[in-house]
Amino acid sequence: xxxxxxxxxxxxxxxxxxxxxxxxxxxxxxxxxxxxxxxxxxxxxxxxxxxxxxxxxxxxxxxxxxxxxxxxxxxxxxxxxxxxxxxxxxxxxxxxxxxxxxxxxxxxxxxxxxxxxxxxxxxxxxxxxxxxxxxxxxxxxxxxxxxxxxxxxxxxxxxxxxxxxxxxxxxxxxxxxxxxxxxxxxx
Amino acid sequence: xxxxxxxxxxxxxxxxxxxxxxxxxxxxxxxxxxxxxxxxxxxxxxxxxxxxxxxxxxxxxxxxxxxxxxxxxxxxxxxxxxxxxxxxxxxxxxxxxxxxxxxxxxxxxxxxxxxxxxxxxxxxxxxxxxxxxxxxxxxxxxxxxxxxxxxxxxxxxxxxxxxxxxxxxxxxxxxxxxxxxxxxxxx
Numbered sequence: 466x467x468x469x470x471x472x473x474x475x476x477x478x479x480x481x482x483x484x485x486x487x488x489x490x491x492x493x494x495x496x497x498x499x500x501x502x503x504x505x506x507x508x509x510x511x512x513x514x515x516x517x518x519x520x521x522x523x524x525x526x527x528x529x530x531x532x533x534x535x536x537x538x539x540x541x542x543x544x545x546x547x548x549x550x551x552x553x554x555x556x557x558x559x560x561x562x563x564x565x566x567x568x569x570x571x572x573x574x575x576x577x578x579x580x581x582x583x584x585x586x587x588x589x590x591x592x593x594x595x596x597x598x599x600x601x602x603x604x605x606x607x608x609x610x611x612x613x614x615x616x617x618x619x620x621x622x623x624x625x626x627x628x629x630x631x632x633x634x635x636x637x638x639x640x641x642x643x644x645x646x647x648x649x650x651x652x
Numbered sequence: 653x654x655x656x657x658x659x660x661x662x663x664x665x666x667x668x669x670x671x672x673x674x675x676x677x678x679x680x681x682x683x684x685x686x687x688x689x690x691x692x693x694x695x696x697x698x699x700x701x702x703x704x705x706x707x708x709x710x711x712x713x714x715x716x717x718x719x720x721x722x723x724x725x726x727x728x729x730x731x732x733x734x735x736x737x738x739x740x741x742x743x744x745x746x747x748x749x750x751x752x753x754x755x756x757x758x759x760x761x762x763x764x765x766x767x768x769x770x771x772x773x774x775x776x777x778x779x780x781x782x783x784x785x786x787x788x789x790x791x792x793x794x795x796x797x798x799x800x801x802x803x804x805x806x807x808x809x810x811x812x813x814x815x816x817x818x819x820x821x822x823x824x825x826x827x828x829x830x831x832x833x834x835x836x837x838x839x
Contacts (some may be wrong), residue, residue: 528706539726650653
């Protein structure tokens with residue numbers, strides 16, 4: 466196991482169905498196999514554990530994302546490579562998250578880009594179908610805005626890149642950073 | 653730095669003013685000086701970071717403590733020695749916390765015991781004064797119950813023990829456990 470002095474937070478933002486968690490999951494596997502401590506956290510996990518009872522008003526979403534930011538910060542400052550996969554559609558929320566994390570660790574914003582057409586076609590959780598039928602509200606991309614990152618560290622365009630290519634891209638970009646981080650010990 | 657394969661969670665429960673955070677803070681300092689990765693989390697911290705907007709109804713308290721349990725679990729499974737200092741007055745809440753943490757890490761319940769007389773005399777945050785004047789409600793020990801642990805791993809009676817003695821007791825008991833935990837590497 467590689468014991469890093471500090472880890473980092475790679476924050477994947479993008480529309481539901483853009484491929485964030487799929488990509489993060491495969492990258493996490495590879496990094497773990499190399500001995501890094503890695504945590505992948507995403508919205509589905511959070512809603513069952515640290516954000517039970519948290520609703521979807523603007524205030525509740527901000528509290529939810531502030532919480533996640535703090536959790537990733539705590540992990541990263543203890544040497545964990547954190548892959549956080551959250552729609553996180555608002556620029557000001559992502560700014561808040563960055564400010565929290567950057568006080569103690571590296572924050573890398575990864576924009577997982579996909580057209581609305583693509584994510585509606587994929588619709589892995591059937592949410593777009595429901596939103597288009599008016600059965601659910603505040604669906605990002607339908608009746609709630611997605612504010613795309615203005616200056617992300619990395620853009621992964623999953624309209625064009627395959628899963629394999631997307632994973633390779635994030636993995637290799639992360640590795641160039643990870644290789645520069647101080648390693649406390651390796652055992 | 654000592655890099656543990658897994659850390660543990662020492663959960664300090666007791667009345668407000670019993671000395672939980674004071675003791676945990678001093679123990680954390682000592683363990684850090686020895687190279688352990690240590691996190692001390694308590695209610696004051698949580699309310700400003702991961703539990704902003706979380707109220708004090710029974711349901712909100714349970715969601716809050718479930719969240720804290722998950723955070724300590726995440727940290728402990730990544731090699732962190734976690735000292736969690738929370739009043740956590742209900743037995744069923746502490747049972748829930750234990751069940752969450754024990755799926756992946758050692759959970760040690762520490763009962764920081766003090767009489768109501770003592771904590772009212774200390775009243776470090778002036779909360780008892782307010783509660784006794786009827787200015788705040790649901791104050792543990794006054795108009796909300798504290799259900800003492802039935803079978804804690806350790807009892808620290810701060811009516812009798814000084815801060816120094818209390819710190820020594822928790823530190824030495826923790827060390828006997830920590831010395832048995834697998835160390836991945838030391839650097």
